[in-house]
Amino acid sequence: MKAGPIWALGAMSGTSLDGVDAAMVLTDGETIAEFGPHAYRPLSEAERATIRAAFGRWPGDPGVEAAAEVIERAHAELLARFSGADVVGFHGQTLAHDPGQRGTHQCGNGALLAEVLGTAVVWDFRSADVAMGGQGAPLAPFFHFACAKWAGATEPVAFLNLGGVGNLTWVDPSFSTPETPGALLAFDTGPANAPINDLMQARLGRAQDEGGALAATGQVDEAAVTRFLDHPYFFKMPPKSLDRNEFHAALQVVDGLSPPDAAATLTAIAAASVARGAEHFPRPVTRLLVTGGGRHNATMMRELATRLSCPVEPVEAAGLNGDMLEAQAFAYLAVRVMRGLPTSCPTTTGVPAAVGGGQISRPSR
Template sequence: MLGAKPVKALGAMSGTSLDGVDAAMIETDGERILSFGASEYLAYSDAQRAVLRAALGRWQEDDTDAALQVIQQAHAQVLSGFDGAELIGFHGQTLAHDPQGRGTHQLGDGNALAQSLDAPVVWDFRSADVALGGEGAPLAPFFHFACAKWIGAEEPLAFLNLGGVGNLTWVDPSKSKPEDEGALLAFDTGPANAPINDLVSERLGLDCDRDGKLAARGTVEEGALELFLEEAFFRKMPPKSLDRDDFSLMLDLVRELNDQDAAATMTAMAATAVMVGMEHCPSPPSRVLVTGGGRKNPVMMKMLAVGLDCPVESVETVGLDGDMLEAQAFAYLAVRVARGLPTSCPSTTRVAAAVGGGQISRPSITDD
């Protein structure tokens, strides 16, 4: 187990948008962020993305060998390009998430990665939380708390991650630790980029609605939006989490719309889900800092700015990297795991008590 000294940690994230692998270095003692380091992005090829998409919804006992090969090779390729990492946080690829039922499945072999990279790897971050009755997600909130401290925030604020699924972290930076009562509230807001990506992939063969150009030319179908908001998920109190495909009905609701109107309507669904979720915050946040790919969609950002009662800004406005925040989060969480510190708590995942997830794999020592 690590002591309290600063550690140069490398984190990797492959999200439900299935775009590629983000990797980033930070220096941290597991509580404070001391500095941010190099980062790298490796995009999946169309063929790799197709393999991963075909594996979505599969569990540990299912055949995922082809997808595992994609995940292992891509991560080994991007992570091997960094120097000086003392510890690696490896999230893997979420294929299925059903915390109240079958559990959660992040595809990836941290032990094999530790051997190939010759460095200790922390992985399987979510299982311990789920085993203790938690949602297993979102896990970035403890890092968001550290980010709020790093930027010198004094008033409550919110971090909004618009990845494949949207998730919100409300932070009170006056608290000392993320597990303190009243320090955090976190939950998934609803679908974000994943269903929009699926729509444009199915109809146009594109990987995303880049810069919101398709949505910008469309009109929101209010009837479809109202039906979307009738989903029981929105009446459930947080903390709460979603699987990537829990809202697959979104595609059915826009099936008869043209491409532009369908994209505009699905973008409005994602933004409105955030607005509904904001009502759960213990107090109104002073600002909302947006991370993830959704912050690059001007249509999404405009909808949020109009619908929320506080400034909505990209995390870049406070000196953070919205492309790498999730990867940095798993570098940070890896250090917390190695130090025996909690990585989730009742207000972030509904787990019974503050718990540290993850297992550590170390490279084998061989004699020359």
Template sequence: MLKGGAVWALGTMSGTSLDGVDAAMVLTDGERILEFGETAYRAYTPAERATLRAALGHWPGAAEVEAAAEVVEAAHAELLGRFRGAELVGFHGQTLAHEPGGRGTHQAGSGERLARALGVPVVWDFRSADVKLGGQGAPLAPFYHFACARHLGADRPLAFLNLGGVGNLTWVDPRQSSPEAPGACLAFDTGPANAPLNDLMQARFGRTQDEGGRLAARGRVDEAVVGRFLENAFFYRMPPKSLDRNAFADLVEAVAGLADADAAATLTAAAAAAVARGAGHFPTPVARLLVTGGGRRNATLMAMLEARTGSEVVPVEQVGLDGDMLEAQAFAFLAVRVARGLPTSGPSTTGVAACVSGGRISRPEELAVGA
């Protein structure tokens, strides 16, 4: 059993950008953030990244999936083994396929294997219960965003924007009693963020990203491509809603005939336009978007966001948070909520019919007995 009060939890995130694994410690009781702890990052090697990329879109049973799971588990065990003092681990795994309303959701990596390797209880498979109950299974960070807003002392609604492979927004009202309370949170995926641009850079230059948005800054946006992109039915659906990383794979094809800089600029503008369209769903407008994820380092994307949303757009570091580690911290926080039976998602964040506490817990002592 998890002891009462606050515990040091260790969370991980391996996002859809396929860059590597983030890990972060948080002292929390599952409702409040009491202290931020140690953080670390382990990049995937080019060979590991290729293995993961080959498994995208595949479901359990495929040979590509087992190879990807081995990469994910080994990388996490190596990174998490450096930490000391964690009483609980929140292990997200690597999303390979996400099809709510269809085949479900699939994150590669076994929490049981990780619990055996680390000797610490591991909470994992966070998304499946939500999807089985009719939810989107994503995004899952909103309840943590609510805790962050409270930690910052916010007294009015604000929004968090995560720019990973896919973009997602969380609107929170910290004046509410809890993240699951009516009117406390609204969250949804906005559309593709870094993924199409990263794929373009990989295909044309063998590089993982447009560093700082420098290539896009030299290009001209093809607004006709952006306009057609925004005609997709996804943008007309009311939130909550979520996307698979490759849901807009044809966007890269749409810029195939453009020069390199113009293609990069157009994909960057599409990501910004998707966020602007999403912000129209907020219950009340916000003056500022707090940006986390790798996209906040893309100066061209940040400028386009400000221009298209009309809001101030700032990295979360400006308010004292860690934009590299926010999602890893979120899964540390959510792991404690799962262990204590607290909700991790609700109708306004994933569209699930009622609040649900997702996740499985693998305890090393139980695994040893059952081995």
């Protein structure tokens, strides 16, 4: 690849199943030179249902091929709107994640996308990390490190992504590279939007609690929150990661509650899980920057502010785009893969040594 910063196009479809994000970043794989255009392609309810039916399934299982076709078509439609990308970072759709046993499964064929788009595609970002004994997640921390540098941070900050699952990245921007010991600590905190979305779908036939409006009318069952935090996951030391469905018991915790009280309690559970995670920070942070769909949930943001002892702000407060940060992360990581740089390290995924993941597929024409 040519020297210096190049334009990379990244795409992300999260476990909350709202849609596909795509965004461009000008980067050399180390620093961020510029953020470029971005776009979003919502998933239809039929498409969501097809993907949801394949959750928890592995390659070759029933329903996986149909889910992959939906993901490939949605990504191809969205990514074709862009021009000028030297490389595409394609995350795919996580269907199952079991790093200790069966591995990790992101459906969607990057080689097929390379042919459709006529551009090199980096994909299957997590498998190499898992094969070496890592958790394979979260993978955005190296990008969060670059974002902290770009934003001019000099003291520790934390990034909280609230997708289907929540994950935290603690960043000390005084270090020169993200893989340097002490620069990063990252891990999944617990459930975030996924149980709330599942509750809304099951009880009210709605995709989500828009803005946290339903939760705002309910009462939090603090006893249920406390019981939930007895889950063994919260007693594990990071790095650690989760599958979207690992906390399906969250819905059982609120079974006897009205929809408003159940939504309020699940929202509080997500925030309390983050607060429990923050206890692992090596040093206190000056601010916690929230990205992902959960930052649009005003009730969630209030719960976070109540349960944490640092300022809680959307990443827009640092000049970043919280709707596109995950897509931008895979654009950035694609360049790192192309240039042979690591994408994870012991303090982000628990992998024994810094490792670069990802397959590279180039178009035949």
